[in-house]
Amino acid sequence: xxxxxxxxxxxxxxxxxxxxxxxxxxxxxxxxxxxxxxxxxxxxxxxxxxxxxxxxxxxxxxxxxxxxxxxxxxxxxxxxxxxxxxxxxxxxxxxxxxxxxxxxxxxxxxxxxxxxxxxxxxxxxxxxxxxxxxxxxxxxxxxxxxxxxxxxxxxxxxxxxxxxxxxxxxxxxxxxxxxxxxxxxxxxxxxxxxxxxxxxxxxxxxxxxxxxxxxxxxxxxxxxxxxxxxxxxxxxxxxxxxxxxxxxxxxxxxxxxxxxxxxxxxxxxxxxxxxxxxxxxxxxxxx
Amino acid sequence: xxxxxxxxxxxxxxxxxxxxxxxxxxxxxxxxxxxxxxxxxxxxxxxxxxxxxxxxxxxxxxxxxxxxxxxxxxxxxxxxxxxxxxxxxxxxxxxxxxxxxxxxxxxxxxxxxxxxxxxxxxxxxxxxxxxxxxxxxxxxxxxxxxxxxxxxxxxxxxxxxxxxxxxxxxxxxxxxxxxxxxxxxxxxxxxxxxxxxxxxxxxxxxxxxxxxxxxxxxxxxxxxxxxxxxxxxxxxxxxxxxxxxxxxxxxxxxxxxxxxxxxxxxxxxxxxxxxxxxxxxxxxxxx
Amino acid sequence: xxxxxxxxxxxxxxxxxxxxxxxxxxxxxxxxxxxxxxxxxxxxxxxxxxxxxxxxxxxxxxxxxxxxxxxxxxxxxxxxxxxxxxxxxxxxxxxxxxxxxxxxxxxxxxxxxxxxxxxxxxxxxxxxxxxxxxxxxxxxxxxxxxxxxxxxxxxxxxxxxxxxxxxxxxxxxxxxxxxxxxxxxxxxxxxxxxxxxxxxxxxxxxxxxxxxxxxxxxxxxxxxxxxxxxxxxxxxxxxxxxxxxxxxxxxxxxxxxxxxxxxxxxxxxxxxxxxxxxxxxxxxxxx
Numbered sequence: 123x124x125x126x127x128x129x130x131x132x133x134x135x136x137x138x139x140x141x142x143x144x145x146x147x148x149x150x151x152x153x154x155x156x157x158x159x160x161x162x163x164x165x166x167x168x169x170x171x172x173x174x175x176x177x178x179x180x181x182x183x184x185x186x187x188x189x190x191x192x193x194x195x196x197x198x199x200x201x202x203x204x205x206x207x208x209x210x211x212x213x214x215x216x217x218x219x220x221x222x223x224x225x226x227x228x229x230x231x232x233x234x235x236x237x238x239x240x241x242x243x244x245x246x247x248x249x250x251x252x253x254x255x256x257x258x259x260x261x262x263x264x265x266x267x268x269x270x271x272x273x274x275x276x277x278x279x280x281x282x283x284x285x286x287x288x289x290x291x292x293x294x295x296x297x298x299x300x301x302x303x304x305x306x307x308x309x310x311x312x313x314x315x316x317x318x319x320x321x322x323x324x325x326x327x328x329x330x331x332x333x334x335x336x337x338x339x340x341x342x343x344x345x346x347x348x349x350x351x352x353x354x355x356x357x358x359x360x361x362x363x364x365x366x367x368x369x370x371x372x373x374x375x376x377x378x379x380x381x382x383x384x385x386x387x388x389x390x391x392x393x394x395x396x397x398x399x400x401x402x403x404x405x406x407x408x409x
Numbered sequence: 410x411x412x413x414x415x416x417x418x419x420x421x422x423x424x425x426x427x428x429x430x431x432x433x434x435x436x437x438x439x440x441x442x443x444x445x446x447x448x449x450x451x452x453x454x455x456x457x458x459x460x461x462x463x464x465x466x467x468x469x470x471x472x473x474x475x476x477x478x479x480x481x482x483x484x485x486x487x488x489x490x491x492x493x494x495x496x497x498x499x500x501x502x503x504x505x506x507x508x509x510x511x512x513x514x515x516x517x518x519x520x521x522x523x524x525x526x527x528x529x530x531x532x533x534x535x536x537x538x539x540x541x542x543x544x545x546x547x548x549x550x551x552x553x554x555x556x557x558x559x560x561x562x563x564x565x566x567x568x569x570x571x572x573x574x575x576x577x578x579x580x581x582x583x584x585x586x587x588x589x590x591x592x593x594x595x596x597x598x599x600x601x602x603x604x605x606x607x608x609x610x611x612x613x614x615x616x617x618x619x620x621x622x623x624x625x626x627x628x629x630x631x632x633x634x635x636x637x638x639x640x641x642x643x644x645x646x647x648x649x650x651x652x653x654x655x656x657x658x659x660x661x662x663x664x665x666x667x668x669x670x671x672x673x674x675x676x677x678x679x680x681x682x683x684x685x686x687x688x689x690x691x692x693x694x695x696x
Numbered sequence: 697x698x699x700x701x702x703x704x705x706x707x708x709x710x711x712x713x714x715x716x717x718x719x720x721x722x723x724x725x726x727x728x729x730x731x732x733x734x735x736x737x738x739x740x741x742x743x744x745x746x747x748x749x750x751x752x753x754x755x756x757x758x759x760x761x762x763x764x765x766x767x768x769x770x771x772x773x774x775x776x777x778x779x780x781x782x783x784x785x786x787x788x789x790x791x792x793x794x795x796x797x798x799x800x801x802x803x804x805x806x807x808x809x810x811x812x813x814x815x816x817x818x819x820x821x822x823x824x825x826x827x828x829x830x831x832x833x834x835x836x837x838x839x840x841x842x843x844x845x846x847x848x849x850x851x852x853x854x855x856x857x858x859x860x861x862x863x864x865x866x867x868x869x870x871x872x873x874x875x876x877x878x879x880x881x882x883x884x885x886x887x888x889x890x891x892x893x894x895x896x897x898x899x900x901x902x903x904x905x906x907x908x909x910x911x912x913x914x915x916x917x918x919x920x921x922x923x924x925x926x927x928x929x930x931x932x933x934x935x936x937x938x939x940x941x942x943x944x945x946x947x948x949x950x951x952x953x954x955x956x957x958x959x960x961x962x963x964x965x966x967x968x969x970x971x972x973x974x975x976x977x978x979x980x981x982x983x
Contacts, residue, residue, distance in 0.1 A: 131903030140749030175427030190934030242949030329418030360477030375529030462714030616705030647764030662816030
């Protein structure tokens with residue numbers, strides 16, 4: 123299996139599929155091709171969310187604002203998964219999520235011949251690399267004959283590929299941690315008291331306009347009301363708990379606090395965009 | 410084969426595919442993931458139109474405004490097809506269209522463990538259920554060895570699944586029938602005279618802005634002009650019969666009367682939205 | 697393998713897939729379903745770009761403003777590829793790109809029974825035709841037993857299909873050639889001097905608003921600045937060479953000169969639309 127992710131829209135990903143089909147009959151599954159344009163950080167967020175649902179696979183992910191520059195092409199092993207992507211940080215957060223532990227992530231640089239184009243490395247570099255990695259893993263699979271490639275077999279197969287060399291310092295994206303203020307905080311930040319306030323950041327906006335923050339859902343567990351940048355907002359498990367058009371705070375399927383509107387757009391209602399800071403203050407008001 | 414339908418946009422359906430791939434290698438075919446948000450009635454309309462084109466398959470359809478509430482999860486057998494969907498009505502119209510007769514539709518409720526999320530049952534409930542149903546059918550298929558599962562074999566396979574129990578009263582969507590006035594109508598509505606007027610309803614708007622009504626195409630057969638809410642409009646078999654930007658009435662591939670604009674949007678030109686009533690009056694004007 | 701291309705949006709292509717699945721288990725790959733509506737010329741441009749990346753396949757392409765009229769349905773062989781499409785020109789440019797030489801392109805007309813609808817020949821004519829062609833090729837493949845159908849085997853398989861007859865004069869789209877003015881031109885146009893000016897045409901606009909012209913990239917090789925309709929614009933290999941929001945001229949992955957904006961839309965900034973003429977004048981200014 124090869125999954126495909128990009129910000130290319132159509133019909134560009136089909137060109138990648140054609141190239142792959144010249145090398146291998148592996149199943150192709152689209153993750154998304156309408157990711158925010160040229161934004162490796164957003165791609166890293168979504169891939170970290172989606173890819174761990176898959177059984178071991180090769181994941182070809184191309185959101186590549188540096189196409190045509192000398193940024194490297196990476197092959198990143200994460201357990202028995204492999205991510206093929208430009209070296210701009212998008213591969214590392216999903217790789218950490220795919221691996222059982224961080225030490226089970228290793229990155230390789232692809233030796234790339236002069237590609238056919240300066241602007242479509244999805245077709246000219248990443249698709250053929252993903253196809254060759256897939257073929258190498260399938261060959262390894264056949265040689266062991268057990269239908270499932272182990273992490274060490276994947277590592278061996280990659281090590282045997284002539285055009286891969288260990289990547290010394292791949293670009294990484296680390297998502298910011300929210301700053302949490304608790305009852306009884308003495309400045310050391312080690313209080314286990316109730317959460318008084320959280321200063322978080324907007325990680326992404328989804329298709330529905332839901333504002334996804336970096337605040338873990340457990341920090342608001344048991345709360346009924348939260349002030350979002352000062353505005354009192356109900357906390358609910360489901361959209362249907364508030365009337366259409368009304369704002370709510372909920373915990374999304376990724377486990378993070380979202381600022382949403384039932385049957386509307388949270389990004390507009392809360393005036394929040396990716397990268398914006400957002401302050402969440404639990405409120406004990408009872409209305 | 411498992412078909413997938415939702416209002417999720419991307420990349421959420423890929424998470425469902427990853428979950429399914431942990432259970433089965435069955436082929437995955439996307440029907441649509443950009444259906445009108447949170448509108449089970451629109452989903453029912455489109456699925457009733459599309460699913461009958463398929464050979465027997467498992468159809469996983471998630472348009473689910475009640476996610477996180479206690480609405481049930483359904484498995485609906487329709488002949489040798491199975492629809493897996495929330496119990497909000499969307500499954501029943503396509504199930505009736507898929508079954509040879511209405512008595513060949515039977516609904517089951519899925520016993521659902523506490524799902525991993527309150528907001529993404531597509532991933533946490535419906536995808537794994539579809540995968541398990543698919544596996545159960547494939548096992549039944551293997552046991553009979555004939556490559557095609559019969560309706561009764563599907564029924565037996567579902568009855569043998571521990572976590573299914575008969576659904577007593579699944580939510581249903583029934584599309585309204587238009588009201589037809591004919592020459593010689595005496596109020597009993599049993600006249601077979603010419604159609605004088607039809608009071609219908611807008612069922613859906615497609616991507617092109619075509620306004621799809623609930624009026625069967627045969628009611629306007631042979632007519633050249635129709636008043637749509639009073640406005641005289643030509644009837645044509647093809648868009649090209651009128652100039653770009655001009656309005657027309659035609660019969661769509663689903664067999665219903667559409668109010669369209671050649672190379673434009675019918676919903677804007679006719680000022681019609683889903684659920685609106687629309688009056689069609691054949692006119693014998695010759696221009 | 698069958699590739700699918702249309703301007704249908706969703707969920708219409710799924711109906712085509714269902715129909716195909718009643719005939720064959722061949723792999724289905726989507727090229728695009730959001731091509732410019734009713735524009736066979738744009739479809740021809742994109743298919744000419746994408747389809748040659750694929751190994752031999754059946755390509756079902758339906759952008760069909762003449763649906764319901766008496767335009768023919770075509771099956772076009774191009775080497776070992778087959779394009780199934782309405783006879784409106786869209787098939788011929790990709791067919792020439794798929795064939796080793798123009799003489800290896802041959803067109804057939806499909807004898808079509810009265811289709812089920814006047815408006816959805818994608819489902820009622822082209823999908824079943826593509827499925828029958830695919831099956832005929834797979835049968836031919838099986839009979840020779842070599843896993844890859846040769847152009848002559850494809851030709852034989854098509855010739856053996858009862859419902860195909862040679863197409864005498866299929867509609868064709870020819871993309872305009874740009875007019876090139878060179879140093880030392882004496883009016884005969886055979887100068888090999890430096891390019892002084894090129895009068896081209898806009899062939900297409902992609903999802904990002906990039907303006908794709910018919911001017912081959914080699915005509916601007918080595919230039920740093922070009923006047924686009926009079927406005928001085930930097931030539932760059934990559935978007936990142938200019939600041940976000942700034943205009944640039946580059947050579948796209950299809951080999952043609954594009955007029956783009958980094959992190960913005962070229963069609964708006966240059967005020968260019970498909971079919972517009974555009975004058976490119978290399979400038980030796982050094983800023």
